[in-house]
Amino acid sequence: MPRIEPLTPPYPADVAEALRKWMPPGVTQEPLALFRLLQHHPDLASRMRVLGAGLLAHGELPALDREIVIARVCALSNCPYEWTVHATVFADQVGLTPDQLQATVTGATDWPPNHEALLQALDELHATAHLTDETWRALSSHCNTQQLLEILVLAGWYHTISYVANAVHLANEPWAAQYPS
Known part of the structure; x- marks a missing residue:
């Protein structure tokens, strides 16, 4: 409730x-x-x-990258509500495979280098609210300045959304995908 x-x-x-x-x-x-x-x-x-x-x-990130950010941040924040909405509405649309989508929760799969760097950055931001120089270099080798800023704001935004949904115990949408256990 x-x-x-x-x-x-x-x-x-x-x-x-x-x-x-x-x-x-x-x-x-x-x-x-x-x-x-x-x-x-x-x-x-x-x-x-x-x-x-x-x-x-209206972002600068490719839609696939955007949805990886959203799915991973929601998974790290243990926010099934927002994860399942995006999994249902956007994942297939942007080319996020079922295995990749599952991996945003479990952390396991082979990703191309640009997505490996993105996921590493999200994991570090979640754990420490910082990025190591190594992770920043890896991420910035795949992203321009606008995209880098957008990743940071997008991750923070979905962290905020996760806080809200989790704190109020928002129930999953009845039509949304199942959250991986």
Whole structure:
């Protein structure tokens, strides 16, 4: 049971409009529980939406790299809610194989060097909030300055989302993939 229940329909007009902005155009399903939860604080939700949407739709990272970052950060943060949403909605779309997706949780698989560097960086950030010079060099050999900054902000953003979803005990979306055990 969530500690804070996501809002449920019928929504007041201003909440319905705010939730519509969170969801992609043409989607007919109910807005995500996370979005309905955040609408308890509309000002915070509107500020968060801008950054979240920008990271998902307007980033410099390849979509596959973006989803590896999101999946690994959510896995490291033990956040099944957000991991399963992205696994269901984006993984196949961006070419993240089932084995790779599983490996974002287990840490095991053979990745190309650019993704090895990315995963190493995410693991270090999670463990220490720092990157070693060696990891920075490896990552920067595959990424430009904009991408490096985006990785750091994206990882932090999904760490924040994981904090929220985990702290309120947000239940997985009923249509979402299963989280690996």
